[in-house]
Amino acid sequence: MAATRPLWFDDLTVGRAWSGATRTVTEADVDQFAELTGDRFPLHTDDEYARRSPFGTRIAHGLLGLSLAHGLMWARTGELDESVIAFLGLKEWQFLAPIHLGHTIRADYQVVEQRPSTTKPDRGVVEFAVDVVNQDGATVQRGLKTMLIARRGQPTTGLETS
Numbered sequence: 001m002a003a004t005r006p007l008w009f010d011d012l013t014v015g016r017a018w019s020g021a022t023r024t025v026t027e028a029d030v031d032q033f034a035e036l037t038g039d040r041f042p043l044h045t046d047d048e049y050a051r052r053s054p055f056g057t058r059i060a061h062g063l064l065g066l067s068l069a070h071g072l073m074w075a076r077t078g079e080l081d082e083s084v085i086a087f088l089g090l091k092e093w094q095f096l097a098p099i100h101l102g103h104t105i106r107a108d109y110q111v112v113e114q115r116p117s118t119t120k121p122d123r124g125v126v127e128f129a130v131d132v133v134n135q136d137g138a139t140v141q142r143g144l145k146t147m148l149i150a151r152r153g154q155p156t157t158g159l160e161t162s
Contacts, residue, residue: 006082008152009114009124017110020072024104025060033064059098065105065141066093069132072107073145085123086148093143097134104135112144116151123150 034040039061042049050058070087074080099105113127126149132141 005079007079008083009116009126009149010152012111012114012126012149014111014114017108018073020069020074020107020109022104022106023068023072025064025068025099025101027058027101029068030058030060030064030101033061033067037061037063039063055098055100057100059100060103062095062099062141065095065099065132066090068105069107069130069141070145072105073109073128073130080147080149083150084147085150088125088146088148091127091144091146093141095141097138097140099132099134099140103140105140106133107131108133109145117148121151123148125149 030044034045041061043053043055044050044058044061047058050056074084108131109128111126112129114124116124126147128145128147130141130143130145131139134140
């Protein structure tokens with residue numbers, strides 16, 4: 001479902017918050033992530049090994065949760081599809097609790113900092129506080145994501161990122 005109105009740097013005031021879409025993490029997700037990344041650590045891929053772990057079962061890779069959270073921030077809204085220029089980085093990302101197979105997660109996010117570019121007036125930097133929350137309301141991951149976002153009326157195609 002597309003957003004009724006695209007959002008730009010100028011619309012993203014400090015304090016504005018959203019909850020993203022939800023996604024249930026499946027065994028297939030974990031297996032495909034292991035195959036894609038080459039991270040076949042047995043806690044994620046081997047039922048018997050995982051049964052003997054402190055978790056008692058297989059869990060999702062932490063980076064799979066982070067990757068899904070990135071997509072869930074924007075999924076189904078399209079609000080920033082026209083304005084995001086680049087993902088600039090992560091700060092203070094924490095893995096607080098495991099994501100179990102079958103858990104449903106969402107990304108709650110809030111604008112915590114916004115500053116215009118000092119070198120290019122057609123864009124600005126926006127920092128989002130992100131909480132990855134499971135179906136029980138527990139925060140399983142948390143951190144800060146920084147995005148480069150175009151100002152209203154500025155095309156994002158062909159823009160340099162610096």
